[in-house]
Amino acid sequence: MRYLPLTADDRRAMLAAIGVETVEDLFRDLPASARIQDPAAAFDLPDHQGEWEIEQALSALAGQNLSAATAPSFLGAGAYRHHTPASLDYLIQRGEFLTAYTPYQPEVSQGTLQALFEFQTQVAMITGMEVANASMYDGATACAEAAAMACRVTKRKKVLVSGSVHPHFAETTSTFLRYTDCEVEVLSPDVFGLEDLLGRLDDDLACVIVQTPGFFGSLKDYTTLAEAAHEYGALLVVATTEPLSLGLVTSPGEMGADIVVAEGQSLATPPGFGGPGVGLFATRSKYVRQMPGRLCGETVDVDGRRGWVLTLSTREQHIRREKATSNICTNSGLIALAFTIHMTLLGEAGFTGLAELNHARACAAADALGKVKGVRVLSQTFFNEFALSLPKPAEQVVEALAARGILGGVPASRFFPTYPELAEVLLVTVTEMNSDEQVAALVAALTEILA
Amino acid sequence: MRYLPLTADDRRAMLAAIGVETVEDLFRDLPASARIQDPAAAFDLPDHQGEWEIEQALSALAGQNLSAATAPSFLGAGAYRHHTPASLDYLIQRGEFLTAYTPYQPEVSQGTLQALFEFQTQVAMITGMEVANASMYDGATACAEAAAMACRVTKRKKVLVSGSVHPHFAETTSTFLRYTDCEVEVLSPDVFGLEDLLGRLDDDLACVIVQTPGFFGSLKDYTTLAEAAHEYGALLVVATTEPLSLGLVTSPGEMGADIVVAEGQSLATPPGFGGPGVGLFATRSKYVRQMPGRLCGETVDVDGRRGWVLTLSTREQHIRREKATSNICTNSGLIALAFTIHMTLLGEAGFTGLAELNHARACAAADALGKVKGVRVLSQTFFNEFALSLPKPAEQVVEALAARGILGGVPASRFFPTYPELAEVLLVTVTEMNSDEQVAALVAALTEILA
Amino acid sequence: VEEKLIFEQDQPGRTAVDLPAVEPYLDRLGGLRRRGAIGLPGLSEPQVVRHYTRLSQKNYGIDTGFYPLGSCTMKHNPRLNEKMARLPGLADIHPFQPESTVQGALKLMHQLAHWLKTLTGMPAVALSPAAGAHGELCGVMAIRAALEARGETRTKVLCPESAHGTNPATAALVGFEVESIPATADGRVDMAALKARLGPDVAAFMVTNPNTCGLFERDIIEISQAVHDAGAYVYMDGANYNAIVGRVRVADLGVDAMHINLHKTFSTPHGGGGPGSGPTVLSAALAPYAPVPYVVEQADGSFHLVEQVLEATASGQQPFGRMKGYHGQFGVFVRALSYMMAMGRDGLFQASGDAVLNANYLLARLSAALSPSFDGPVMHEALFDDRFLKDTGVTTLDFAKAMIDEGFHPMTMYFPLVVHGALLMEPTETESRESLDAFIEAVLGLAERAKAGDAEAFQQAPRLTPRRRLDETAAARRPVLRWTPSVE
């Protein structure tokens, strides 16, 4: 078997060195009643296969999916399809990155550590914050951790989640805090960005969580909200699921956010059926010791040369155990690496330019779609995703588009099945990957379906 | 532009350091009459494009080809489709291999050099020869170089090429020697392996070139031919286009070959529309100073540690100039690396096992195809490729199969349009990549087409 | 060679991507257009490729050499898995496509679940947890949900002293208080102490098995029985599952929940710290509380993803909620399934056998020179403490750092905490005997040098790395967590 280097001769010699007869003897601490001697009898599973057989089997499964590689795709709702530069995918596959463990031994991990330090800086820069950690699992768990952190910082127990927040972020936050003494209130979906949060602030609030661009696309200025929250002694947590928007839109930090969390997938990997992504987490320096997750910090070695280490680990579970700021251990290192490589490839010019390109294409597409009979663009402001109102249930329209080989958008009803007023709302995303021809094809198909 | 690091500021500062005003000043040695100042006016070509645009354009071209990734393919005739292990393709893309030059500086090239030393050993082992070089462009040019080398070794001027030899090998050899004082005689295609070479030997002959398996599939024992050639003072050159056959079939070295040349593509890369491949070149130790191409040799460094260098370069053009054994400089290093990695992955068990698997599948397929009405298997012996006689022109049949999405084989007429007796001969290859279902599909389609 | 930070390589305007020009248009930003520069550095593509290539060369990975990090199962990461995860039909699909267009993806998740359930004998598995600690959270939340459903309030979770730090941290997140159970002299749970502590306030016993000393908890069935008798649940930390996969079904041990690190046992890469994936298998008692989303096979053979708690409830489940965005670490699922298919039933059985054989071979060959903490046989890893370094002036840390100069990644140091100056070595099944022998020679050589009084050299180690020992205290005292432009 190709992954196993030991030969029968090796095993014999090694058993002799150990002083036992058989490998089974080494398993003698397993309860005899439960010990398996013959896997063929115990498990109804196939035996080992060659690469070629596996490629065929998995390619067959892949072939049962309609991929955006062949179908025009306008899907967003938290996962975005941007171009992945070829050099990025090459670099993250280099064995020294791919097959390394968490950089606990800094002398042999300076590569990962320097990249994380650069990552933390980039994340802080684009969010407009002072510090960022070395990543969380994903945006939703980062949001949940932010809520928990806000409770620690403020020593309060109430979390208010705006209706602009991605429902998965909201649900994950609720679940995460479900068995703690904190409570989470999630507001109704805020399609138009008209929700009144100022009126809901009070002295018990640990934080209010909002999103930019909102789940339905709207852009809002949260400066006033931040000021008001701070007056009440609460923190403002700003989430985003499309960090590319930060290349064009005023950053949460500039608006006064205390914690910024984001799903970084859009700049790191293809949508990949939703995972793995990478959670971004940034805050103000004064809160750094309340942050969850790993942090990479600068230091010097015994020769006085600049280097990097994981630091402030007294916040973490492996040191602090039940008093840790989070139970997170493994995070999303490789996807964070992909994120930082992409940001480095883009640079200031590329990041802002790509954001501008996305917005311009989305504006043009919104105009074109708004002209389809029966269709109304609900989002007054947006970045690269906007909400449409259709004259039919969006889920049906999406199925009809899929039958025509177009992945036309995400029906709001997929997330809010109990809100009948959202049944005809469709979220449409347009990125640099959507050519004019693709937009025209969507318009044509939609016109046909709605006729 | 993404590949160009200089900025406008850089250029200004550098021009100042040089002491000229403009970049154009540096081109002042170009004749003014021919110098281009404005590329837009001079060339009707597009300006630079982003990665995404290029991916779309080249994917569109790729989409106009029927790939064996989707169509069952039974093509051979010198290019074979075997499974490429994923680790192989990863390893050859590592920048330290991919972006290195020829290892003229051994201290910073021990990786390439050790791999070449291992490559040379593997090639010598499978061909049954004593030494091998570090690769040639491809099998056809290796064959031509072998003929030239035989003329040098024997100081004779006549080369006899068997009808078993791939026509491209034969044509390349003829072209290569066309303007020298050597002459090349190419015999008629030898479909059945019945050609009489013994009767054509004479005292003027530098070498006779044969192939195993023959172009039409046949396997022959060349032991007697080798002995007879040697008695006449001629060398026996044995070519092969499917080195995997050497895992199952007696090696040319064992049969008495003096030079063995091969196209190594089958074990190194996908067919890739025919290139780049890698020429294998092996011979006996006594001829080593007459060999063309680079050689890697073992030595020690100043600290006495084993290491590798390019050696015997006094044979080569950069030292010996017009007296070199060949004009070759750049060879096929990276494909040689792919070849050696694949051989290392296979090992003795994998190499012989894969050969056996190919032959077994080909035998089964030949039996099945031979039962199709009107079809006759012409090859009494073969490895993984055999010749069929059809009741219709093979080219038409192949087109009809292609229309059904099957790449059914190579018509002999593609190489021998002037031999009407070959018009109905089809070469069919079956490898480990051809499932039973694919063979059944070919049988069914052929039955239908010939009905 | 020094490698500058990207910020120190900046030239304004430079970029490694080329974009088409944007025609003038009317923006819809509502006045929220960003003002001023962000400060991101501009590099060209050649610089970026070289930067990360050079950074990678400062790293050590499994591909580079032996990585005997105890409890981390640093086994070979097959490239086939990477290739499969990048098939456009698996990578370039969106989590919110219509279900009809992702039947292959859902089937893949269903197949992975089938492998995990079959191997563990457990009736259910939650695929969505993103890593081991997240899987623990899943299991402990399911326990809390089950207790609530039973109408019981239990406040304590018991852990052995040798537990991973994530265990108490997780229990605390779910609102439990944690208490430690001492170990016996042979490195296992003190059964008597456990039984004495069990009572109506105990919600669960969390146990790593094989434990962090590399030993199998022989009494696990009896433990489970006792825990169940007390009305509590057994959470098994599956970080060390690699030792027993194919050798025992954890269902047969009485386990109620166990997370499985796909990035350990099932060979998906650690990637310098993730992404991982921590599917959690659940007993019949806990299965109803599994979080959304999950895949169900429908009567017509098609697959359906249950994403909403409400829908699950309607079908009789009682999910405790949702643990993360979207559908779980799908890309990791692909890699793990690819590995499972490659190994197969026979290969997985052989793998745990070889992993245990390799660990016991290390233990046997090193026991004379080092001080093993417990008698063998061990399972997947061999634990030594620092008694063999007594009076040498060499610490566990010095010894581990000296391994680096011998060309090896250090073993795990100072964990588990139950022995003094721990050195924990896990070879995994993908190391050859030649590789183990080279490691053993190096360890024996160092042990000899340490005993010969060469402490000075150890304190200077490592010498051959891009950086020598780094000042972690200074890093924590005055944290510099990002680059900042120097003010000029």
Place this chain on the structure above:
Amino acid sequence: VEEKLIFEQDQPGRTAVDLPAVEPYLDRLGGLRRRGAIGLPGLSEPQVVRHYTRLSQKNYGIDTGFYPLGSCTMKHNPRLNEKMARLPGLADIHPFQPESTVQGALKLMHQLAHWLKTLTGMPAVALSPAAGAHGELCGVMAIRAALEARGETRTKVLCPESAHGTNPATAALVGFEVESIPATADGRVDMAALKARLGPDVAAFMVTNPNTCGLFERDIIEISQAVHDAGAYVYMDGANYNAIVGRVRVADLGVDAMHINLHKTFSTPHGGGGPGSGPTVLSAALAPYAPVPYVVEQADGSFHLVEQVLEATASGQQPFGRMKGYHGQFGVFVRALSYMMAMGRDGLFQASGDAVLNANYLLARLSAALSPSFDGPVMHEALFDDRFLKDTGVTTLDFAKAMIDEGFHPMTMYFPLVVHGALLMEPTETESRESLDAFIEAVLGLAERAKAGDAEAFQQAPRLTPRRRLDETAAARRPVLRWTPSVE
């Protein structure tokens, strides 16, 4: 860390591939089944991946650092090109598929030819040559064929002294005798000497331009005129085409044939020594003799590959034959076209400008400390000789090896032969100014140390490499060209 040969890592029966079992069957080997073992070593996949990873770490590439190897144009190799070459529709197609099924591939070749013809202004291009020297062979054979068609026997090929070794070697292969033309003091062809030598026995003048001193042959148009007047042809070695792409059409210089190294000017990787690709552009005078195969666009817009000399002849061509198997280095074509599209007309013009700017910057910054062989401006590379090392005890070789310890690949040494102890530096356009500055600092520092009398240190260089200076004499005297099992 030492890395054993694969043969020294062998364990019989071990393999890194798993194959399905073969059922018993009747073989068709005609009694030629191989007897006895081949001797190939058996390794598992983890070992193989680690072996080649470790070997790669003993290499230096463009991705690793600055690679100023003169005359080799070691520019950045974009990964996009590798990705494009691996598209199944371009990689997994067979050279002998029906033409109707490979129209995209033929169109790609046609497009590549269009770019090359447009940039050079030449009417024809032979795509099939596999590398530069092979392209030379193509050009010189075309010349010989043209002469034969003219019924003339001309036996001499003239080359400047500074020519690449391939030039005379190629001419010899085509049955010509080679004579050298001396250079002028300013490093260019001695026009008078050339004119004096031209005559009815001269078949061609082969000239590298920009030449191997990095200088443009200012008189090229006059040279071509003189050569043509003598009834001979001008072969231009295009190894240094990178300096002038987009800046001049070689057709306008009177050139009859020039090969283009796609693995230099058009960024396809050198790969440790190939594969290359050397398409050869041909003037109207030589175009009829281009070898098969070649692509033609047909009236209906489809593409056809002319593979047989006979077919070509029927259409009025007179191919001198076939130069290699199949259709040329198609995979390299894909990479080169991908690069051309990425750069575009504007980018190629900018690239040659930046390449020349970088070289002149090196020349300007290094001239005070080193001894430049000729006055600038230079084109793509800067040539120095060893006068600056006079009486230091440091040789060109020592100096180059000392560069390695500074983190750079050495420059080309001892070539061209026209100056003593040459040091030839070609930066290419893909190096940043920061990178050039770091190199310049290192060179200046070494030059200072050399002049300060530190010869001993230079002779010990390199010190930081996996191997120090290797004994090339011993290697050649008693060649060991393969591993052989030790007899025990």
